[in-house]
Amino acid sequence: MEDPAAAKRRRLIDVTALILLVATVGAAALSEWGRQQVAGERLSYFLLLLAVGKGLAVVDVFMDLRPVVWRWRGLLWTWVVGAVAICGALILG
Amino acid sequence: MTGENLVTAPKNSYPPGDLAIWFFILAELTAFFALFATYAVSYRIHYPLFAAMQPTLDARWGAVNTVLLLLGSWGVARAVVAAKAASPQEGRRSSTWLLLGVACGFLFLVSKGFEYAAKFRAGIDLDTNLFFTFYFSLTAFHAMHVLLGVVILAIVAVKARHGSYHRDATVGIETAASYWHMVDLVWLILFPLLYLLTIPV
Numbered sequence: 001m002e003d004p005a006a007a008k009r010r011r012l013i014d015v016t017a018l019i020l021l022v023a024t025v026g027a028a029a030l031s032e033w034g035r036q037q038v039a040g041e042r043l044s045y046f047l048l049l050l051a052v053g054k055g056l057a058v059v060d061v062f063m064d065l066r067p068v069v070w071r072w073r074g075l076l077w078t079w080v081v082g083a084v085a086i087c088g089a090l091i092l093g
Numbered sequence: 094m095t096g097e098n099l100v101t102a103p104k105n106s107y108p109p110g111d112l113a114i115w116f117f118i119l120a121e122l123t124a125f126f127a128l129f130a131t132y133a134v135s136y137r138i139h140y141p142l143f144a145a146m147q148p149t150l151d152a153r154w155g156a157v158n159t160v161l162l163l164l165g166s167w168g169v170a171r172a173v174v175a176a177k178a179a180s181p182q183e184g185r186r187s188s189t190w191l192l193l194g195v196a197c198g199f200l201f202l203v204s205k206g207f208e209y210a211a212k213f214r215a216g217i218d219l220d221t222n223l224f225f226t227f228y229f230s231l232t233a234f235h236a237m238h239v240l241l242g243v244v245i246l247a248i249v250a251v252k253a254r255h256g257s258y259h260r261d262a263t264v265g266i267e268t269a270a271s272y273w274h275m276v277d278l279v280w281l282i283l284f285p286l287l288y289l290l291t292i293p294v
Binding site: 047051055091092 | 125277
């Protein structure tokens with residue numbers, strides 16, 4: 001009989017992958033639209049926020065750090081949020 | 094033991110795979126952060142040049158690259174789940190998923206080759222200007238990590254084909270998967286910084 005925990009993790013991975021793929025295509029389309037409309041910085045902030053969300057999803061779901069103690073998960077979360085915040089502030093600020 | 098303890102997922106002290114790979118991953122992430130920060134500082138200093146050059150990059154190539162890496166990460170994550178659920182006799186299941194990761198990584202490198210070729214045909218190279226120096230340096234440095242990841246995944250796939258990974262032996266496949274996801278993670282941040290930001294000059 002199939003292990004329910006494994007089945008749940010499989011579903012989580014599949015759903016996360018699907019969301020990340022849709023978010024990627026959406027971000028590229030938004031960026032193209034933004035260039036034509038000169039939508040400017042607000043769209044850029046949104047695209048960076050989207051990147052943070054995608055990065056955290058990779059850390060939690062693909063890397064499987066969700067059930068791991070915070071010192072490890074927190075280091076990677078800090079990298080994702082810190083890298084985007086610092087670079088984003090420098091570029092857009 | 095209380096009822097709460099029975100239903101609460103246990104917290105692990107250490108991340109999946111060999112602990113050494115996580116120190117390597119942290120070192121790599123530090124190096125990439127330094128490169129990203131240098132790019133961002135240069136963007137600020139040479140704003141008109143960078144803002145004018147960035148739209149010349151084709152976001153569609155970047156999106157294709159991202160989709161390939163995400164598909165690869167999906168395959169690798171599923172390979173780990175398959176290995177963890179397999180008995181020693183069923184250990185080969187994860188190999189097919191790992192080969193998806195290898196194929197996606199290989200296609201990523203091929204698409205990067207096409208992207209570079211288009212730039213070279215347009216007369217753009219590492220020396221064109223500072224923006225393209227960063228573009229080629231960042232993407233090539235990342236592509237080298239993808240190449241290493243493809244090699245690692247291919248080796249692990251061959252070992253999985255021989256039944257090396259199952260519920261009692263997952264450290265090897267988890268270690269390789271963790272490295273691959275790090276490569277994916279770096280690209281997810283690099284993609285918007287390099288290709289997507291839309292800042293009017």
